[in-house]
Amino acid sequence: MVEAPIKHCSALNSWCDMLLDRLEPPSGPMAALQSISRNQLEALPAPDRSQEDWRFCDLAPVAEIEPQQICSLSKPTAPVIANQVTRVVIGTDQDPLAGVALPDGLTLLNEAELQQALGPNSNLAIAKGQWPLELNQAIAPRVIGLRVSGSVEKTLELVCDASTNRGVIAARLLLILEEQAKLELLQVQLSAGANLTSVVVGVHLHKKAQLRHGLLALGHPEAALLTHLAIAQEPTSEVSHISVCQGWGVMRHEPQLNQLDGGAHTELRALQLVHSNQLADTHSRVRFNGPEGALDQLHKAVAAGNGRSVFNGVVQVPREAQRTNAAQLSRSLLLSDRARIDTKPELEIVADDVKCAHGATVSQLQQDALFYLQSRGIAPPQAAQLLLRAFCDEVICMLPSAAQAWQPLARFLDGA
């Protein structure tokens, strides 16, 4: 018998208890799941650094945030909506899809489909016992559930701006991409104050479905962000996930991809920047449950000031995943002697006929490149900025083109 984890007294556990006490009783379509997760959280210890998965990720600053739910966000300041974009604003007191004309190919999941998708036997149900997920499900007032059929011409843009509100906001999205469906999704997470944003995105891709998912997360030194992405891929499906995160006091991003029977293609691109006392942690996990799956992963990090960047990239290749072709590369820039980078490729390979490459580099800006630029009259700070911009743009330029309206490169480097 496995013993239940013991919930010790800690600031974060007390914070969580206070939050649970202050929540309105469960209500709406999520009431049953809210109750389950709230009960779970009563007993579940919050992450602390004694847990292997949280060894380098200290969520203590979350305990400084007001332990209350933010019930309604005001409308964010956002760029004009381009023709090829359908914007959905999350977190206001309105139904986020009210008044939104969904583009051809996108339909809402009905109540029965949603309940089935969230049910215990579904790929899209949250993994039990994971604190960030239980926290999200305990709070999230609704789930946006969408079915994607055929090729959706417009980019779906989800915007959640916690702004200067104090407290916790949670959002959850479910996507089911039918066979040969194609969707471009841009998720914009913003904050400008002492708040915690929790986002869980669950996606199931049927055969030959394609998803390009960009996450642009620009935060605030007092803000925290917990994002979890659970993607189930059937063979011949393709996923490209690009995350660009900067400015959060604490940020934990957990992209978890499961190639259900192998044979799918997964591309992961990530960029995170920390300075001051910020912490950014990406814990990715890609599992191949069948043969001939492919992964192409690049994780980039920039750490300045007293910032700390963490990357843990698990790639699981069990016996049945023969002829898997996986490549993982972590490239980090350390811009200060007080900054810290922890990067850990974690390849679990049992199959014997596979190609699994991994590499990790941590370096400063290239001195020969800096000198070259200087020798052309460019002052050292501007030369460093040019090199930093080049380092970052390799990932930023891969965001869905709709991201350009948010000026991601300029805003990202503003925090550098």
Added chain:
Amino acid sequence: MTCPDAPVLIEICDLHARVDDQPILNGVNLSIRAGEIHALMGRNGSGKSTLSKVLAGHPAYTVTKGSVSYCGQDLLTLQPDQRSRLGVFLGFQYPVEIPGVSNLEFLRVSTNARRIEQGKEELDTFAFEDFVRARLNLVQMDPVFLDRSVNEGFSGGEKKRNEILQMALLEPLVAILDETDSGLDIDALRIVSAGVNQLTNAENAILLITHYQRLLDLIKPDYVHVMAAGRIVRSGDKALALELERNGYEWVDRELDTLEMT
């Protein structure tokens, strides 16, 4: 084109420099006036490239003795970017590849840095495109290279053309060209040399570092210097380069032995 009354642009006196603990330059003396073309030759490891990098301000080299005066200013107290903005240009032997930095943007930022120093108007993106395209012809460079990252994926010849393009944009007073001929095929050598010749005038000067006479057939030097063991051991006119081509550097060893004995 030499003129004894032309102003001295750069005056190197007894220059000593080392990298880590290794002395490389051991007392270089060289004076270059406006309008002059100097060729610097010598065996591998004689200190030619080190001299060029010291003049450009490479941080890996430490000057231990001597001075360099540039247009009356102490060059050695200036940062590499200040030197460039004031008109010192180093054409790299191995131009650095900088992935992700657009060549066009790099050239624009660099050109504007120099223009501001010269009291000229900064060029915006559009004005600069016109400016750079006019100069591309000088080295017969395909405009497609402007849209690429700095030197990334360029062939050896394309990199050298890009260096001379930068020289054309920055309009330096003293250009030090470190083995600009290496990696160039015969046609490219001709084109690049023609570009350099077009950029020379009575106001500026060139220090050409090369191993081969073939470059000096195309860019005619007023003076030829031979470097060995970190100093200039002989200076002459273009006949000296021809002599080197015929006889090699064995005489240098004898000359060095004599110097050591004295």
